[in-house]
Amino acid sequence: MAERRRSTSSRRWQQFRTDLVSQFRSRVFGSGRAWSFRRRRVASLMMVAIAIGVTAWISQSLHAALHRSSVMTGWTLLSSILILFAIGIRRRIPILPLGTMSTWTQVHIFTGLFACGVFVMHVPAIATGRLVADGWLEGTLSALFIGVSLSGFYGILASRRLPARLTAMGSQPRYDQIDWHREQLAARATQRLDSLTSVDSQRVLGEFDDQYLRRYLESPLSWSHRLFAHSFRRRRLVIGLKELHRYLEDDGKEVADELAGLVRRRDELDTQHALQWRLRAWVAVHAVMSLGLVALAIMHTIHALQFVES
Structure with missing residues (x-):
């Protein structure tokens, strides 16, 4: 009885070793299949x-x-x-x-x-x-x-x-056309601000544009964004435009929402520029x-x- 148990245990151990080697060979060498x-x-x-x-x-x-x-x-x-x-x-x-x-x-x-x-x-x-x-x-x-x-x-x-x-x-713009896309965004923002009819909306959004928005849309890609691709300025500008809604009429709110979309698009362009620049610089x-x-x-x-x- 003891010999039978030892024989059974030995067979199980040999089967375990065989299965282990087979699994290792299958995972590494593919066992006849195309190598992954x-x-x-x-x-x-x-x-x-x-x-x-x-x-x-x-x-x-x-x-x-x-x-x-x-x-x-x-x-x-x-x-x-x-x-x-x-x-x-x-x-x-x-x-x-x-x-x-x-x-x-x-x-x-x-x-x-x-x-x-x-x-x-x-x-x-x-x-x-x-x-x-x-x-x-x-x-x-x-x-x-x-x-x-x-x-x-x-x-x-x-x-x-x-x-x-x-x-x-x-969508991925060509690397040499990213600056042109930035100029188009800045021009679109100016066009939408000029289309305002409400005096209060013109004053509120005009001040925001002079202090923050225009500098962001017309500025080149910063080195901090080039190296780390952050979105700090985008978040601040979008939050600022949303907070202006309380001072705006309906047409001003519509323009503010569109300006927020332009800011997001500018941030996407900057991120794409930074990622493509990293590949080229490397x-x-x-x-x-x-x-x-x-x-x-x-x-x-x-x-x-x-x-x-x-």
Whole structure:
């Protein structure tokens, strides 16, 4: 009886292990089905982790054999940087028949993760909290690499969230036509104020326009809105227009409601402008820092080879 119980328990344990492995394989590798984005991402992360582990093992083996492991990690890091730079150029020339942009973007992301791991091996002081190396060349190179990496991580988030926010806002004016739309809103507000027939409504809304509304509708996009995309001024103006209803006649209330709609539309334009500007600014900053990183990495490699030969 005891042997039968042990046999049953053993079979249950084996069945549990088999089911667990099968579920893991099905979730990660798809079990014959087309791979989803999540499965490809998990598989790519596993490949990056394996590559970093192999590189770390080779580096430790060279160090134990009294060889310069920094030479190996340096060449690996330089190769990764050049590959990332080449992939970035390829992504900006979509007409070349060399695969889809989505594939190249994923390769760029996971190659960048691998480069970050190799960078920590090449500059071990980072593990102790020292982010910037000594010397103007090495220090600038470290700062540039960290800056490019951080901008890359920001780009991963921005390229997924900002377009979704823009799509959720409805109509998207062209970036170079946003200023024209602002001018149209300001002109429409002036036209509606001039159409008032009530003297009291003209006086009340005219004062509000001179003190608050016109400055808002005719002002350029503020840097605070450009960076944080807030709606503080819109809320204040809309609340102010609603509070004016007690002093307005029917035609004035109608115009005040329309002005509130123009304020909301101006806020939407500012938000769309800010989100599109962030995407453009990120691409420009990431590209400029990448150029500087490649140039300084090549200079650093030349100096390091001269030091090794001497």
